[in-house]
Amino acid sequence: MAAEFEPGAELPALKTTPDRFLTVRYAGASGDFNPIHIDEQFAQSVGLPGRILHGLWSMAQVARAQTEAAGGPQALRALSVQFRGMGVLEQEVVVTSKVKAVADGVATVSAEARQGDTRIIRNAVAEIVVP
Amino acid sequence: MPVNTDAIGKRYDPVVYAVGREKIKEFAAATGETNPLHLDVAAARAAGHADVVAPPMFAVVYQQPSVGPALFDPEVGIDFAMLVHSGQEFRWERLVIAGEELTTTTSVQAISEKGGLGFYDFEVATVDEAGEPVVTGIWKMLVRGA
Numbered sequence: 242m243a244a245e246f247e248p249g250a251e252l253p254a255l256k257t258t259p260d261r262f263l264t265v266r267y268a269g270a271s272g273d274f275n276p277i278h279i280d281e282q283f284a285q286s287v288g289l290p291g292r293i294l295h296g297l298w299s300m301a302q303v304a305r306a307q308t309e310a311a312g313g314p315q316a317l318r319a320l321s322v323q324f325r326g327m328g329v330l331e332q333e334v335v336v337t338s339k340v341k342a343v344a345d346g347v348a349t350v351s352a353e354a355r356q357g358d359t360r361i362i363r364n365a366v367a368e369i370v371v372p
Numbered sequence: 373m374p375v376n377t378d379a380i381g382k383r384y385d386p387v388v389y390a391v392g393r394e395k396i397k398e399f400a401a402a403t404g405e406t407n408p409l410h411l412d413v414a415a416a417r418a419a420g421h422a423d424v425v426a427p428p429m430f431a432v433v434y435q436q437p438s439v440g441p442a443l444f445d446p447e448v449g450i451d452f453a454m455l456v457h458s459g460q461e462f463r464w465e466r467l468v469i470a471g472e473e474l475t476t477t478t479s480v481q482a483i484s485e486k487g488g489l490g491f492y493d494f495e496v497a498t499v500d501e502a503g504e505p506v507v508t509g510i511w512k513m514l515v516r517g518a
Contacts, residue, residue, distance in 0.1 A: 257404050270395075270402035272436055296457050301403040301429040308428065314409065314467060317428045321461035321510075 244310040246348045246371045252338040255306035259294060261330050267298045294328030294361070303352050303365050306336040312372045318347065319368040326359035334361070346371050375485040375515075379448045383479040384441055389434035393470035396426050399433055416469075423470035431462050431507045435496045438476035439511050442494055448480060450492060450515055458491075459512035465505050474498050474506060481510065490515035 244252045264278040273295055276283040284292045300322050308314045328334065338352035348369045354362035393413065400410035408415035409425040416424045443450055468474065481495040496509040 263402070266402045270399040271432055273432075297429070297432050297460065298403060300460055301427070304427070304429045305404060308407070313407065314425060314428055317464060319461070319463040320428070321459070323459045324457055 246311075246340055246343060246369070248340055248342055250340045252306065252310040252340070252350065252352075254338075255302060255309065255336040256333055257302060258333045259298075259328075259330050263298070263330060264292055264294060267295050271295065271297065273297070289327065290329065292330060294330065294334075296324035296328075296362075299324070299328050299334065299354050299361050300365075302334055303336050303338075303354055303362050303367070306338050306352065307350060307367045307369055310338065311369045316370045316372060317367065318370060320365065322362050322365040324361070325363050326356075326361050328354075328356055328359075328361040332356045336362075338367070343371060375483055375490040376447075376449050377483045379445065379480045380483050381480060382442075382445075382447065383477065384438065384445075386475045386477045387438040389437060389474050389476065391426060391430075391434065391468055391470050391472045391474060393424050395433065396424050396430060396470050399430050400427050403427060403429060421467075421469050426468040426470070428462065428464050430468065431464070431498070431509060434468075434474050435476050435478075435498060435507070435509050435511075438478045439494055439496055439509075442478045442480065443513070448483075448492065450490075450513065451517070454516040456514045456516065457512070458514035459510075461510040461512075463508045465507065468506060473501055475500075488517065 268274045336354045338350050340348050342349045348371050350367040352365040405427050476498040478496045482493040484491045492513040494511040498507045
């Protein structure tokens with residue numbers, strides 16, 4: 242069931258909790274083996290609290306919130322994001338999305354991803370073909 | 373220290389990527405996709421596709437081998453210890469299906485410096501075997517201590 246796409250409407254929130262091996266699986270799937278994502282000791286040696294999420298994995302959660310709301314991957318025409326606060330493992334990620342405008346069958350949606358009070362993706366803007 | 377802007381406009385050799393069914397399924401699983409179009413060949417075929425459909429964000433998989441050499445180019449001069457992936461844009465023209473061969477070309481779109489930070493934008497264009505556009509990405513990097 243596709244969500245309502247009209248200005249001001251909120252799309253269904255996407256909630257997902259990355260388990261402690263998520264960054265290892267995503268490293269393999271994406272080809273990004275930066276050790277800050279997969280090596281606890283290395284991450285701490287460069288001043289991080291521990292291994293952090295890949296920004297592009299978090300962006301993929303924002304993308305998934307859009308495609309699930311729109312009823313499939315073909316609806317997503319464009320997505321831009323800013324990466325900010327560090328995402329961590331074993332803490333729930335919540336993606337919220339709001340329709341800003343609809344014109345010529347395309348909705349412009351603003352979105353962000355949070356973990357608790359930390360915004361890990363901000364100023365996300367998606368273009369979605371309205372189902 | 374001002375950033376070196378000589379590389380603006382530089383274009384790198386195209387990189388070909390063969391889109392594989394199992395790679396799509398692996399990526400879809402790692403990003404939490406549950407849509408059977410990405411995971412089940414029979415479901416994808418029933419929906420009229422030749423094979424499984426790549427999630428939109430699979431673009432990172434076939435664009436990354438093209439972006440990498442630009443990031444490491446000494447002429448661009450990024451200090452990796454200070455590198456932050458600050459932003460990302462994608463524009464999708466159509467769905468990508470397993471079995472396709474895609475060709476991706478990276479160019480240096482912009483380099484600037486502000487407040488001790490270096491800003492590097494890479495435009496990354498992917499086309500199909502007919503040369504038609506599939507995806508355009510803008511990969512935005514920030515380098516501290518520029």
